[in-house]
Amino acid sequence: MTASQRGVPDLDPRDFRDLLRYAADVAMRHWERLPDGAAYVRPPDALVAAVRAQPLPARGMSSREILDRIERDFVPYRLGVGQRRWWGFINSPPHPVGIAADLIATTLKNNCAGTSQIAVTVELTVMDWLARLVGLPAGSNGLLVSGGSMANLVALAACREAKLPGTRRRGLRSATGQPTVYASTEAHSCIVRAVELLGLGTEALRLVPVDGEYRMDVRALRETVAADRAAGLEPICIVASAGTVNTGVVDPLNAAADVAREYGCWFHVDGAYGAVGAALPELAGLYRGIERADSVALDPHKWLYVPYEAGATLVRDPATLRAMFAHRAEYLALEQDSYLEGPVWISDLGPQLTREFRALKVWAVMQAVGLEGYRELWRSDIAVAREVARRAREHPKLEVVAATDLSCFCVRYMPRGGDVNAFNRTLLDHTHRDGRMFISGTTLGGKFALRGCVTNYRSGLEDAQICIDTIVELGERLERESP
C-alpha cells in the first residue's frame, strides 16, 4: 500500500508543488485585500459554533477542500495584522521573503537542536547580527526562541543559575537569602511570569516606580536595592526596558547598569520591541548602557518584520546559558569526531530540544532589508507615531497621555463630561467595530488611553491623519449619542 493510499495525499512532487501554489493563491488574495480592508472583523457566532462542533473525522478529506475551507471560514476573520493602520498590540506585517523562506524551512522540517547541518550555522550567524545590532560586544551570542516571553524567561533563568549557582540542582529551597529581582512598574507582564515560573515567586519581584515619562526611576531603584540589601535580602537581577510596551520609552539604561554593577546584580534589558532602536544613530544617547547588559531580549517578529514566531535571547557570555541548560540526552550522545557533530548543540542553550529552522526566515528578512533599509523603516514608523501625537496635541478634543521615544502613541478623547475612562473604553470598542484602523488600549496614571504601536511598513503619514479623523468622528458620534 502506498503512502497516498494510507491517507497522505499530494506526495507526487508535482501535486505537492501545485498544493503549495494553491496555498500561495489563497495567501495572495489575502495580501491583495489586506492593506485597505477592514482592520478587524469578528467571526459570526454561528461559524464559531460550527467549528467547535465538528469532531475529528474518521476518514480524511482532500487537501484542496481543506484550503478552500480555510479561505472561506478562517481568513476573513483574522486579526488584520498588516492592514495599513493595524497598530494594535505590537504586531508587524511579515516581510514577504520571510514567508517564502519559512515555507522552505517548514518543508525541510529540520530539527535544529544541533548536528553539523547548515541550519545551526545560520542561527549562530543571525545571533551575531542581532548582538551587533544592539551594540553587544563581540563574543555575545544566544539563541532564537518563540518570542519575548520565552526570551526573557531564558535570560532570567541564566541569571538565576549565575547568581545562585547550584540552584538548578538543589532547587530554590536551598537559597539562603531571599533572592530579589527589580523592574519598573512599566515592565512587561512576561517578567512577572518568568519570576513565577522560575520559582522565585512574585513577591521576589520588586516593581520600582517610574518618572513622569514612565521611565524607571533609577534613584528609587538604588534606594530599593540598598534597603533590601540592608534588610538581608539578596538582589540578583535588574531588568530595564528598552521600549516599554505601553508607551515605548527607554529606561535610563546606563544608570540602571551602574546600580547593577554596584550591587553585583545581573543586568537584563527587555528590548523585545525596542532594542533594535539602538542601531539608529540619532537615538544613540537613549540607548547608552545597553552594551553593558548581561542579556538582552529582542523579538525579530516585532520590529524586524519577521513572521511569527521569532524571539531571541542575547547574552554577553554564552557559557551562562550552557550552565543553566546544558543537558545532552543520552540518545544524542555522539563521538567528538563524528560526521554528525556540529559547531554547537543549540538545545544546550535553552529549554527546547526539538527546534524548527526559525533562523532561516530571520536570516532571509535581515538580508533582504539590510541595516540601512531597517533604519529607513524604523524612522518611518517613528514619524507616523509622532504625527499622530502632533495632530492629537493640536486637536481641542484630544489629549496626548504620554510621550514616546519610539513608535507608540497614547491619546484619549475628552468628552464634555462624564467618566472619561469609560468613554474612551467604549470609544475603543467602536474603533474595532468601525474597522478603518486597529489600536488597543492601556491605562497610564489612572487614565485609560487609546494606544497604538506603529511597526508597520505599510503605514504612512496620511494614515496618521486618518487615525485622528476616525477617533474624532467616532468620539463626536459617541458624545452625541450619550445620554
Next chain:
Amino acid sequence: MTASQRGVPDLDPRDFRDLLRYAADVAMRHWERLPDGAAYVRPPDALVAAVRAQPLPARGMSSREILDRIERDFVPYRLGVGQRRWWGFINSPPHPVGIAADLIATTLKNNCAGTSQIAVTVELTVMDWLARLVGLPAGSNGLLVSGGSMANLVALAACREAKLPGTRRRGLRSATGQPTVYASTEAHSCIVRAVELLGLGTEALRLVPVDGEYRMDVRALRETVAADRAAGLEPICIVASAGTVNTGVVDPLNAAADVAREYGCWFHVDGAYGAVGAALPELAGLYRGIERADSVALDPHKWLYVPYEAGATLVRDPATLRAMFAHRAEYLALEQDSYLEGPVWISDLGPQLTREFRALKVWAVMQAVGLEGYRELWRSDIAVAREVARRAREHPKLEVVAATDLSCFCVRYMPRGGDVNAFNRTLLDHTHRDGRMFISGTTLGGKFALRGCVTNYRSGLEDAQICIDTIVELGERLERESP
C-alpha cells in the same frame, strides 16, 4: 516614499504570489529528491566558514537571490527528515497540507493570544480532538506549545501550583516540605529540565528504576514514594512515559495512576511521541490508565505528521493552567461585552503571550488524514520497526537490545571481538557517512545500540530489509578493516 522603496520588495500582490510560487518550486525540487536521496549530508567546512563570516549587509538584496542562495547553500545540507529511511531521533515528515496551511497562517501573522478571531476557536477544537484521541474525558482541553519540552514544562508548572498553592506568588523558598517528583530512569531529559527551570531542583526528581523491558518499576515507585513520605518529603507528582524516547515502551499507566491517587500526587503522562497510540484499539490494554491523567504531553509534530513546531499540553481541568498562568496584561484589558472579546485568552493558559496560529496546520493535517487514516499510518510504522527487529533477531551478527511497544527498534552488531560499544559507535558514524538511512544511537543497560524510531509515512517493509542490509554490510566492512 513607498514601502518597496524603503526596503520591502514584492509588495505587489502578484509579485508576492510569484515569490511564494518560486519558494514552492524550491520546496518541490527538495520534495522530489528527498525520498530516495542521501539521508544526511554534512556541509563542507568552507561553506560553514563563509556563512559565519558574512556580516549583516548595509543594503538589502533581492528576494529571488536570497531564495536561490537558500536552495544552493542550505537545502542540500539539511537533515534528511522525510527520506524513506530517516528514522533518527523522533522526526516525522510533514504532511503536505500542513505545509500549505502553515504558509497561509504565516501570511496572516495572527497573534493567537486571544480575542474573538476564529484562530482561537480552531485551537480549542484541535485540543478537543487531541484530548479525545488519547482518551481524556470531556471537558479536558489545553493549549498548543512549541514541542514536548514546553508541553511537559507547562504541565509540571500547573502541577506545582496545584499541589503547592501560592508558590507562584511566594516562591519555592516558602515551601515547608521538600516537594518531590517521580519519573523513571527512562524518562525524557525534558522532565529533568522542567524540574530545574521550575526551581524544584534536580535533587527533587527521584528517578525510579525500570524493569527488564525498560518500563517503570511501579513497585519501586510505590516504595520510593512511601519512604519519602515517611522521611518527611512531600511527593507532588508522578510522571509516566507513554512511549519512552529510547525504546518506545509504555509505562504501566494504570498502576502508576494508582500510586498517584494513593499519595495525592498529580499524575502526568509524557506521551510526546506515543500518547496517540492510545487510539489504536489493539493497544488499548497498554494504555489503560491514561484516562486518569491530570495532564498529558503530546506532540502533533511527532506522530501526527504536523510540521514543526507543534506540541500540546492537555489537562483534565483547564482551571489548573489558569491558576498557574493567568496574567492579563493591562494593555490587553477589554470590556466583557466588547467586539474584540473572544471565548478565551489562550495566553492565560501558558507561558507565551504572542502566539502564532499553529493550530491551523494541526487542524488541516488531522482533517486530511482522519482517525482511520492515522491508525493505518501508525500500524505501518509499527510494522516496519517490528520487521527490523525480526530480521535482526534472525541474523547471526545482530542482536536486538530491547523490546518495543511502538515503532522504535534498538539493535547492535556483534563483532568477533573487541569493545562492542566502541565498535557500534563507529558503525553508527559509518551509517551517517553512508547516507542510505539515518538512525541514531542510545545506551541501554550499558549496551550502546543503534536506535531507530519509525514515524515516517514513506517507510515500507522493504526499507526494513535495506536497513538490516546496510548495517550488516557496513559492520562487516568495519570488522575487516579493524586491526
